[in-house]
Amino acid sequence: MELTVDRRWDLVDRIAKETVEVGVYRPSLKDALADVTVRPATGIPVAIAVIYGFWMFFCEFAGTLFTDGFFVKIFDGHWLPWLQEVFPFGLGNWFYELMVDAGHMENGVLVASDNCFEAFGVLTSGLFIAIGVVLPAIIAFYLILGLLEDMGYLPRLAVLVDTVLHKIGLHGYAIVPTFLSLGCNVPGVSATRSLETRKQRFMMITLLGVFIPCGAQIGMMQDLIPAQIGWVFLTLLVGYLGVGWILNKVWPGGESPEILMDVPPYQMPTWGNIGRKLWIRVSGFFKVAVPFVLLGCVIVGILYLTGAMDHIANALEPLLTNVFGVPSDTVAPLVAGFLRKDLAVGMLEPIEMTTFQLFTSVVLLCIYFPCLATFALMIKELNWKEILGCLATLVVVVFIFGGILHGIGTIGGWY
Amino acid sequence: MNKILLMGQPNVGKSVLFNRLAGARAIESNYPGTTVDYTKGHLMLDGKSVEIIDVPGTFSLDPKDRAEEVAVKMLEGEKDAVVVCVIDASKVERGLYLTLEVIEKGYPVIVALNMWDVAKGGNIKINAPRLEQILGVPVVPTVATRGEGLRELVVRIREAEPVEIEEILNSVGGNRSGTYS
Numbered sequence A: 001m002e003l004t005v006d007r008r009w010d011l012v013d014r015i016a017k018e019t020v021e022v023g024v025y026r027p028s029l030k031d032a033l034a035d036v037t038v039r040p041a042t043g044i045p046v047a048i049a050v051i052y053g054f055w056m057f058f059c060e061f062a063g064t065l066f067t068d069g070f071f072v073k074i075f076d077g078h079w080l081p082w083l084q085e086v087f088p089f090g091l092g093n094w095f096y097e098l099m100v101d102a103g104h105m106e107n108g109v110l111v112a113s114d115n116c117f118e119a120f121g122v123l124t125s126g127l128f129i130a131i132g133v134v135l136p137a138i139i140a141f142y143l144i145l146g147l148l149e150d151m152g153y154l155p156r157l158a159v160l161v162d163t164v165l166h167k168i169g170l171h172g173y174a175i176v177p178t179f180l181s182l183g184c185n186v187p188g189v190s191a192t193r194s195l196e197t198r199k200q201r202f203m204m205i206t207l208l209g210v211f212i213p214c215g216a217q218i219g220m221m222q223d224l225i226p227a228q229i230g231w232v233f234l235t236l237l238v239g240y241l242g243v244g245w246i247l248n249k250v251w252p253g254g255e256s257p258e259i260l261m262d263v264p265p266y267q268m269p270t271w272g273n274i275g276r277k278l279w280i281r282v283s284g285f286f287k288v289a290v291p292f293v294l295l296g297c298v299i300v301g302i303l304y305l306t307g308a309m310d311h312i313a314n315a316l317e318p319l320l321t322n323v324f325g326v327p328s329d330t331v332a333p334l335v336a337g338f339l340r341k342d343l344a345v346g347m348l349e350p351i352e353m354t355t356f357q358l359f360t361s362v363v364l365l366c367i368y369f370p371c372l373a374t375f376a377l378m379i380k381e382l383n384w385k386e387i388l389g390c391l392a393t394l395v396v397v398v399f400i401f402g403g404i405l406h407g408i409g410t411i412g413g414w415y
Numbered sequence B: 001m002n003k004i005l006l007m008g009q010p011n012v013g014k015s016v017l018f019n020r021l022a023g024a025r026a027i028e029s030n031y032p033g034t035t036v037d038y039t040k041g042h043l044m045l046d047g048k049s050v051e052i053i054d055v056p057g058t059f060s061l062d063p064k065d066r067a068e069e070v071a072v073k074m075l076e077g078e079k080d081a082v083v084v085c086v087i088d089a090s091k092v093e094r095g096l097y098l099t100l101e102v103i104e105k106g107y108p109v110i111v112a113l114n115m116w117d118v119a120k121g122g123n124i125k126i127n128a129p130r131l132e133q134i135l136g137v138p139v140v141p142t143v144a145t146r147g148e149g150l151r152e153l154v155v156r157i158r159e160a161e162p163v164e165i166e167e168i169l170n171s172v173g174g175n176r177s178g179t180y181s
Helices: A005-019 A029-038 A040-086 A094-099 A122-151 A153-167 A172-183 A185-194 A198-211 A215-224 A229-250 A271-305 A308-324 A328-336 A341-348 A355-367 A372-381 A384-412 B014-022 B066-077 B089-104 B116-121 B128-135 B150-159 B165-171
Strands: A020-022 A104-106 A109-111 B003-008 B039-045 B048-054 B082-088 B109-114 B124-126 B139-141
Touching (some): A005 B165, A029 A040, A029 A153, A040 A122, A040 A215, A094 A271, A122 A172, A122 A215, A122 A271, A153 A172, A172 A185, A172 A198, A185 A372, A198 A229, A198 A372, A215 A355, A229 A384, A271 A308, A271 A341, A308 A328, A308 A384, A328 A355, A355 A384, A372 A384, B003 B089, B014 B039, B014 B048, B039 B150, B082 B089, B082 B150, B089 B116, B089 B165, B109 B150, B139 B150
Parallel strands (some): B003 B048, B003 B082, B082 B109, B109 B139
Antiparallel strands (some): A104 A109
């Protein structure tokens, strides 16, 4: 026999009456802390402090301590010169170019590179990007994310941003997929399953795919343009909220319903769990991302060697230079970006352009297309109409953002 | 018994329990909706390896989102599974609702009263033996994060049996016995 909803609740009540005794509750330090972090007057400053602290740790730990202080020295000072010495064939050979160093022309002479950004071989740039820059970034990000997750801070943040996100048709809980996406878009997109309506899921997935850079990409951006990265985030945030607002108006599916969300009590994180999660996520990165970075290097290398890249660059030059105001050389990173965004950002470094063009390219790389892994999951999670909607949004956003940035650059005289 | 399903509301610690029982690696966090797809692992029971599945959290068997749909489909697809209903001991009523639903569907059930420490800290007393008497299924207090009660939970899984809801309706409000712990 199955009970009706009312009769079942009635039975629950009767069972509870007999078995549960709720004593006097004594508020503890945890409750005080919980109060401080959700009340807007104190919660917003706390949230800003938490995010700022998160960012500083990310920059200092990943960027300064490991990448600059350790890996740059190892890769540029020892690994690259050593490979240049012992690897057979030498400069000018196609295999050497693919694996170690493509070199560059100086006064008509092919010269060897002196750093791993410019060499562009699988064993040099590929490994440097994957291990020297992205790995420390991933570790730093997931260490702090794990702490925030286990304490139970994220639901509090969700409560705080609920009002703002409701204006764009999303629920405060959207902060969870967004935060996860800042590590990697793939688990971020999966996490949208907790949202209630199809419309919310579609909007959230679109916004994540278009505007949220992943941890690997952020690590590279921080390494490449530390002074401008704040502007990149601001541009993306404006897009996230603005496009969200528009999508909410134009996409059918009605208003966003109120979801009741549990805010769990704060818990003391255990190092065991944080360590285990960090390990699962970092080893996942190694298994999936590193091969893709190296594969990306090979594919781009082959496109260059066969001259295909030049054809693509020539074909897209009018679009890139006239509409977006960036050099046609950025086509190579845009191609690589389909596979790995971190690799793509790294490929911008050797291209000659102004700081503003570099900034524009970094923003375009973020929004022009999600990486393949994310796109594959999007196809799984959305129906064809939603995928078309997502792609249409993407194209419109790229042209509007690229055009506006080009306009701003022209007015500012930054070319 | 060929499969064990871990079911319960979001954020009651199913993934923690799962990792402890199966020695597996599901991501654990302190917010609802950490698990949106199921994770499988294995547990040694009486020298035999039994599949154990960490099911996404759900408030009821009437799904409200995609993650809950996964949970309900999982349950419907495993007709001869034993269900470990994980209840947050500080919010027993809500967990009982889902537990009753699962019992009504005819599944053998065992209840893990998890977060026993949180309930105690909140000065909530639960009479587990009496609850066991009323439901007619094993009820085991656990603190999954510290591994407390897990051995008893595993040992008693084989006591899980289907119960008729009428029996529960009859035994509730009956003779009071057992002690508050």
